[in-house]
Amino acid sequence: MNDMTRVERAVDSKAIKIAANNVQVYYGETHAIKDVNVEIEDKTVTAFIGPSGCGKSTFLRCLNRMNDTIDICRVQGDILLDGEDIYDKRVDPVQLRAKVGMVFQKPNPFPKSIYDNVAYGPRIHGLAKNKAELDEIVEKSLRRGAIWDEVKDRLDAPGTGLSGGQQQRLCIARAVATEPEVLLMDEPCSALDPIATAQVEELIDELRSRYSVVIVTHSMQQAARVSQKTAFFHLGNLVEFGETGQIFTNPEDPRTESYITGRIG
Amino acid sequence: MALSWLLLILLAFAVIGYFAGRSRALASAGGDARDLHSLPSYYGYNVALTALVPALGILVVWLLAQPMIVNSTVAGMIPDHAIPEGADRGLIMSEVRRVSNGLAGAVATGALSEAQAGNADADIAELTQTLKDSGQVLTQEITKPILVAAQKYRSMTSTGTIAMQVIVVIVALFGAAFAYIRTHKEFRARNVVEQGVLALLLLAASIAILTTVGIVLSMFFETLNFFQLHSWKDFFFGSTWAPNFRGGSELSILPLLWGTLYISVIALLVAVPIGLFAAIYLSEYASGATRSIAKPLLEILAGIPTIVYGLFALLTVGPALVSMFGEGGALGVGWMASSNAVLTAGLVMGIMLIPFVSSLSDDIINAVPQSMRDGSLGLGATHSETVRQVVLPAALPGIVGAILLAASRAIGETMIVVMAAGAIAKFSGNPFEAMTTITTRIVSQLTGDTDFASPETLVAFALGLTLFIITLGLNIFALYIVRKYREQYE
Numbered sequence: 036m037n038d039m040t041r042v043e044r045a046v047d048s049k050a051i052k053i054a055a056n057n058v059q060v061y062y063g064e065t066h067a068i069k070d071v072n073v074e075i076e077d078k079t080v081t082a083f084i085g086p087s088g089c090g091k092s093t094f095l096r097c098l099n100r101m102n103d104t105i106d107i108c109r110v111q112g113d114i115l116l117d118g119e120d121i122y123d124k125r126v127d128p129v130q131l132r133a134k135v136g137m138v139f140q141k142p143n144p145f146p147k148s149i150y151d152n153v154a155y156g157p158r159i160h161g162l163a164k165n166k167a168e169l170d171e172i173v174e175k176s177l178r179r180g181a182i183w184d185e186v187k188d189r190l191d192a193p194g195t196g197l198s199g200g201q202q203q204r205l206c207i208a209r210a211v212a213t214e215p216e217v218l219l220m221d222e223p224c225s226a227l228d229p230i231a232t233a234q235v236e237e238l239i240d241e242l243r244s245r246y247s248v249v250i251v252t253h254s255m256q257q258a259a260r261v262s263q264k265t266a267f268f269h270l271g272n273l274v275e276f277g278e279t280g281q282i283f284t285n286p287e288d289p290r291t292e293s294y295i296t297g298r299i300g
Numbered sequence: 301m302a303l304s305w306l307l308l309i310l311l312a313f314a315v316i317g318y319f320a321g322r323s324r325a326l327a328s329a330g331g332d333a334r335d336l337h338s339l340p341s342y343y344g345y346n347v348a349l350t351a352l353v354p355a356l357g358i359l360v361v362w363l364l365a366q367p368m369i370v371n372s373t374v375a376g377m378i379p380d381h382a383i384p385e386g387a388d389r390g391l392i393m394s395e396v397r398r399v400s401n402g403l404a405g406a407v408a409t410g411a412l413s414e415a416q417a418g419n420a421d422a423d424i425a426e427l428t429q430t431l432k433d434s435g436q437v438l439t440q441e442i443t444k445p446i447l448v449a450a451q452k453y454r455s456m457t458s459t460g461t462i463a464m465q466v467i468v469v470i471v472a473l474f475g476a477a478f479a480y481i482r483t484h485k486e487f488r489a490r491n492v493v494e495q496g497v498l499a500l501l502l503l504a505a506s507i508a509i510l511t512t513v514g515i516v517l518s519m520f521f522e523t524l525n526f527f528q529l530h531s532w533k534d535f536f537f538g539s540t541w542a543p544n545f546r547g548g549s550e551l552s553i554l555p556l557l558w559g560t561l562y563i564s565v566i567a568l569l570v571a572v573p574i575g576l577f578a579a580i581y582l583s584e585y586a587s588g589a590t591r592s593i594a595k596p597l598l599e600i601l602a603g604i605p606t607i608v609y610g611l612f613a614l615l616t617v618g619p620a621l622v623s624m625f626g627e628g629g630a631l632g633v634g635w636m637a638s639s640n641a642v643l644t645a646g647l648v649m650g651i652m653l654i655p656f657v658s659s660l661s662d663d664i665i666n667a668v669p670q671s672m673r674d675g676s677l678g679l680g681a682t683h684s685e686t687v688r689q690v691v692l693p694a695a696l697p698g699i700v701g702a703i704l705l706a707a708s709r710a711i712g713e714t715m716i717v718v719m720a721a722g723a724i725a726k727f728s729g730n731p732f733e734a735m736t737t738i739t740t741r742i743v744s745q746l747t748g749d750t751d752f753a754s755p756e757t758l759v760a761f762a763l764g765l766t767l768f769i770i771t772l773g774l775n776i777f778a779l780y781i782v783r784k785y786r787e788q789y790e
Binding site: 132 | 673674678679681682689690
C-alpha cells in the first residue's frame with residue numbers, strides 16, 4: 036500500500052485522452068453496458084475492475100471498435116479520442132486500431148518468427164522506409180516490451196516457441212511497434228504465472244511514461260499495484276471511478292466496498 | 301443342421317448364460333446388488349460373452365479352413381491322367397464340387413438314397429441320368445475319378461461340418477460353464493467385460509489393417525508373376541505402351557504415368573484455386589446463413605458418382621471445348637480434334653476435386669483460433685490483410701496436406717479418365733490431344749476375355765501396385781507435412 040501513496044502523488048491534472056459519454060452496448064437483446072461515462076487520462080494507467088460478466092471487457096473493446104467484428108453488437112453514445120468521435124462514419128476502424136493498440140487475455144503470437152511478429156504492424160502501416168529502419172523499430176519495440184535481452188539472439192525463432200510470459204511481452208512489443216497512443220490490455224496476466232505477471236506489471240508501469248494504458252483485471256491487487264485510476268463495473272454499470280487509492284481505501288459506493296472486501300463477486 | 305440353427309443355439313446359450321450369471325451373482329451376494337463388485341448385468345454379460353466369443357471365433361476359422369483343406373485333399377486324389385487336355389485341376393475341382401452338390405441335392409429330394417450316393421461302384425450313366433432327372437446341374441460327363449472325388453468331397457465336408465457343430469457347441473458350453481463357476485460377488489466382472497470389449501475393438505481395427513495388407517500382397521504376387529514374364533526394365537524405363545495379345549508387347553508405364561500426371565496437374569490447377577478461394581470465402585466472409593446453404597451444396601458435389609462426372613465430360617465439357625478450340629470453332633484455331641482430350645478429363649476432374657479441397661481447407665481455416673484474427677485486427681490490419689498474412693500462413697500446412705490428398709485422388713481416379721481422356725498412350729505436351737492414364741489401362745487390360753497367364757493381363761497388377769505405391773507415398777508425405785508444420789497455438 037506504500038506503493039499507492041507514491042502513485043497518488045504521481046497523478047496530477049493531465050490531458051483527457053478518451054472521453055466516453057452515455058455509452059450503451061447491446062448484444063442482440065441484452066443490454067451489456069448501461070450509460071457509462073468515463074474519462075481516461077493521458078500517460079496514466081486506468082484499471083477496470085469488477086466481477087465476471089460485468090461488462091468491463093466489452094467496454095474496453097468499444098474503445099478500439101473491436102466489437103465491430105461481432106455482428107450482433109451495437110454501440111450507442113459517444114466515445115471521443117482526443118475530442119474526435121471514434122464511432123463517426125469518417126473514422127476508419129482499421130486506422131483507429133493502429134492508434135489504440137490492444138493486448139489480449141491469452142498471449143496470441145502469430146505463427147511467424149519473433150521478428151515478423153513485431154514487424155507485422157509497422158509493415159502493414161508502412162512505418163519503415165527500409166530494412167534498417169524496420170530493424171530499428173523491432174529492436175526498440177522489443178526493448179520497450181522488456182524482452183529484447185531474452186530474444187535478441189533468436190529473432191528468427193518462431194514466436195510460438197517462447198514461454199507464456201515471454202509470449203505476452205512479445206505481444207505487448209508487437210502492439211507497441213505500431214506507435215499507438217493508447218494501449219488496451221484485456222486481463223493480460225490471467226494466463227501467466229506470478230513471476231511473468233510481475234514482469235508484465237513492471238512493464239506496464241514503464242509504458243505509462245509514453246502511453247495511456249487501460250487494463251482490465253480480475254486481480255484487485257494488480258489494479259492497486261499498477262493503476263492510478265480505477266473504474267469499478269457492476270452488472271453493466273460504471274459504479275465508481277476515481278483515484279486508485281481512493282477506490283481501495285475509501286470507496287464511496289457500498290457496492291464497491293462490498294466487492295473489494297470480497298462480499299460480492 | 302444348418303448354420304443358422306447353430307447360430308441360434310449359440311445365441312440361446314448366451315441369453316441363458318446372461319440370466320444364469322446374473323442371478324448367480326445376485327445369489328452370492330444374498331440378493332443385495334450393492335455387495336457385488338460390479339453391476340449384476342456385468343456378470344451376465346461375462347457369462348454370455350465367454351460362451352459366445354470363443355465359439356464364434358472357432359466357427360469362423362473352421363468355415364474358412366475347412367473348404368481349403370477338403371479341396372486340397374480331394375484335388376490330390378485326382379490322378380493326372382484323369383485331367384483332360386486343355387483343362388487344369390481347378391476346372392476339374394469345380395466339376396467335382398458340382399457333382400458333390402448334385403449328389404447332396406438328389407439325396408435331399410429323395411431321388412437317391414444315402415447308400416446310392418456313396419456307392420463308388422455305381423453305374424455312372426445311370427447316376428448321371430438320375431441326377432439330371434432330379435434337376436441337378438451338371439455340365440460335363442461324370443467320369444469315374446470325378447465321381448470318386450465328388451463322393452470323397454461330400455463325405456469329408458459332411459464329417460467336417462458335423463465335427464464343427466459338435467466342437468462349437470462344446471466350446472460354447474465350456475465357456476459358459478467356466479464363466480458361470482467363476483461368478484461370485486468378489487469376481488471383477490466389470491473389468492473382465494471391458495477387457496473383452498477392448499479385444500473386440502482391437503479385432504475390428506486389425507481386420508481393416510489386415511485387409512489392406514492382404515490387398516497389397518495379392519497385388520504383389522501377381523506383379524511378381526508379371527515380372528517373370530516381362531522385363532522390368534521395359535516396364536519401368538521403356539518408352540512405348542503397345543500391348544499385343546499375340547505376344548511381343550511393349551508394356552512401359554512411363555507414357556501412362558505421364559498422362560496420369562498431366563491430367564492430375566490440370567485437375568489440381570482447376571481445383572486448388574477455386575476450392576481454396578471458396579473455402580476462404582465460406583470460412584472468413586460468408587454470413588452464417590450463406591454458409592449454412594453454400595457448404596452443404598458444395599459437399600453435394602463430392603457425393604456425385606464419378607461416372608456421372610464422366611458423362612458430363614463426355615456429353616457437355618468435351619463438345620463445348622471442341623466448339624471452342626476445334627476445327628471451325630469459336631476461336632478458329634483448330635487445335636482440338638476430338639472431345640476426348642487431356643483438357644476435358646482434367647477440367648472435369650478438377651470440378652470433382654473442388655469440394656474435396658474446399659471442405660478440408662474450410663475446416664483447417666476454421667481451426668485457426670479466433671485470437672490470431674483478433675491479434676491482427678487489434679494491430680490495425682484489415683480483414684483481408686489478416687486473412688492473407690495471418691490466417692492463411694497459419695493454415696498453410698493443413699492446406700498443403702489437403703492439396704496432396706486431392707492429388708492422390710486425382711491420380712487414382714478412374715471413371716472420368718476412362719470416359720474422357722482417350723486411349724492413346726504417348727508423351728505429348730499438348731492438352732488438346734487424347735492421352736491415357738494408368739487407371740484407364742488397368743480397366744482395358746482386364747475387361748473382355750482375359751487369360752491370367754499372359755503379361756498383357758498381368759501388367760494390370762504391376763500398374764495397380766505402382767499406382768498404389770505412388771498414392772500411398774503422396775498420402776504419407778501429406779500426413780508428414782501436416783504433422784510437422786502443425787502450429788502449436790498454445
